Amino acid sequence: MLKLKYLLPLLLFAVLAVFLAIGLKLNPKEIPSPLIDKPAPAFSLPVLANPEQRLSVADMKGRVWLLNVWASWCVSCRQEHPLLLELAKRKATTIIGLNYKDEAPAAAQWLQQLGNPYDASVMDLDGRIGIDYGVYGVPETFVIDKRGIIRYKHTGPVQPGDIEQIFLPLLQRLQQEAA
Amino acid sequence: MRNIPFASFPRSAWERLLNRSAVRDAGAPGNCFPRRAWEAWLILCLALLSAPLPAVVEYHPFDDPAREKAYQTLISELRCLVCQNQTIADSNADLAKDLRQQVYDMLQQGKSEQDVVDFMTQRYGDFVMYNPALNVKTALLWLGPVAFLAIGIIAVVILARSRTKPVLPTLDKSQQSRLNDILQKGEED
Numbered sequence: 001m002l003k004l005k006y007l008l009p010l011l012l013f014a015v016l017a018v019f020l021a022i023g024l025k026l027n028p029k030e031i032p033s034p035l036i037d038k039p040a041p042a043f044s045l046p047v048l049a050n051p052e053q054r055l056s057v058a059d060m061k062g063r064v065w066l067l068n069v070w071a072s073w074c075v076s077c078r079q080e081h082p083l084l085l086e087l088a089k090r091k092a093t094t095i096i097g098l099n100y101k102d103e104a105p106a107a108a109q110w111l112q113q114l115g116n117p118y119d120a121s122v123m124d125l126d127g128r129i130g131i132d133y134g135v136y137g138v139p140e141t142f143v144i145d146k147r148g149i150i151r152y153k154h155t156g157p158v159q160p161g162d163i164e165q166i167f168l169p170l171l172q173r174l175q176q177e178a179a
Numbered sequence: 180m181r182n183i184p185f186a187s188f189p190r191s192a193w194e195r196l197l198n199r200s201a202v203r204d205a206g207a208p209g210n211c212f213p214r215r216a217w218e219a220w221l222i223l224c225l226a227l228l229s230a231p232l233p234a235v236v237e238y239h240p241f242d243d244p245a246r247e248k249a250y251q252t253l254i255s256e257l258r259c260l261v262c263q264n265q266t267i268a269d270s271n272a273d274l275a276k277d278l279r280q281q282v283y284d285m286l287q288q289g290k291s292e293q294d295v296v297d298f299m300t301q302r303y304g305d306f307v308m309y310n311p312a313l314n315v316k317t318a319l320l321w322l323g324p325v326a327f328l329a330i331g332i333i334a335v336v337i338l339a340r341s342r343t344k345p346v347l348p349t350l351d352k353s354q355q356s357r358l359n360d361i362l363q364k365g366e367e368d
Binding site: 128 | 278
């Protein structure tokens with residue numbers, strides 16, 4: 001009993017140290033999205049390559065797809081761009097770009113220079129659709145299933161290991177689900 | 180920032196403050212100098228006090244003062260997610276500006292404060308509110324401090340009780356009589 005009394009501060013310190021260690025490893029910039037397992041917010045937006053044409057969430061029904069939020073002014077988008085090109089090459093999924101608060105000529109030039117991983121990009125000029133998707137740090141990537149439900153969200157640039165470890169296994173699993 | 184730079188201070192006030200002769204030259208009686216200096220200091224202090232006013236750049240006109248009040252309350256309760264320790268009222272971030280516009284538009288459409296709060300939390304989660312609603316997810320956040328206070332009070336009570344336990348004398352008869360002897364006759368031996 002006496003020993004326990006002297007051990008108590010040490011135990012308390014150990015508990016505190018564990019909590020602080022976890023706190024150090026957490027990323028405060030990463031906010032859990034309340035949109036996971038909810039239907040992807042609807043949009044019908046002009047396509048970047050051909051603004052006369054519009055693309056909507058409903059058009060994507062029955063497909064597993066990726067919605068990647070990007071902009072030509074976004075520096076970290078440049079960083080993740082080669083990874084998206086690589087993912088596009090594998091043809092594992094349909095990749096739709098949400099061109100967020102950008103200018104069409106600048107965006108088109110960006111894709112021409114760096115390559116275009118998107119099956120289509122839609123233009124969210126005033127950022128309203130971005131707000132609907134809870135976008136706060138471009139780039140962001142959403143994985144949406146055949147029923148139009150958001151299953152995963154990645155905030156910030158996709159990292160080199162993420163494609164193999166997170167996206168491809170998830171996409172494969174979602175492809176097997178019934179529409 | 181509406182801080183008045185030194186250069187734009189009324190020139191004569193500085194002259195009066197810094198140079199008595201300038202005042203005399205201007206024909207003012209000499210004895211009025213301290214009063215004018217006090218005024219100059221007052222102006223300086225007021226100028227410095229005005230610095231921390233919010234630096235929101237755009238202007239949203241309201242017809243209804245109740246809505247304007249709701250707008251001011253909301254933007255000072257919503258967190259800017261780009262610069263997370265600022266409200267959207269404080270932040271100059273592009274997203275904060277968009278969210279202020281969103282709040283304004285919703286209020287102008289006749290939506291209630293609660294509608295705006297629901298709209299924001301559906302998209303950004305409870306984290307967007309500086310005062311998140313009490314629910315299962317935020318229970319620890321709200322009740323944690325109360326729980327710690329309760330633990331502290333219990334600990335103090337337990338410690339205080341263990342310290343004030345009276346030490347009861349346990350003397351047998353022979354010890355008691357010896358004590359009595361000592362008390363009556365003084366030291367033994």
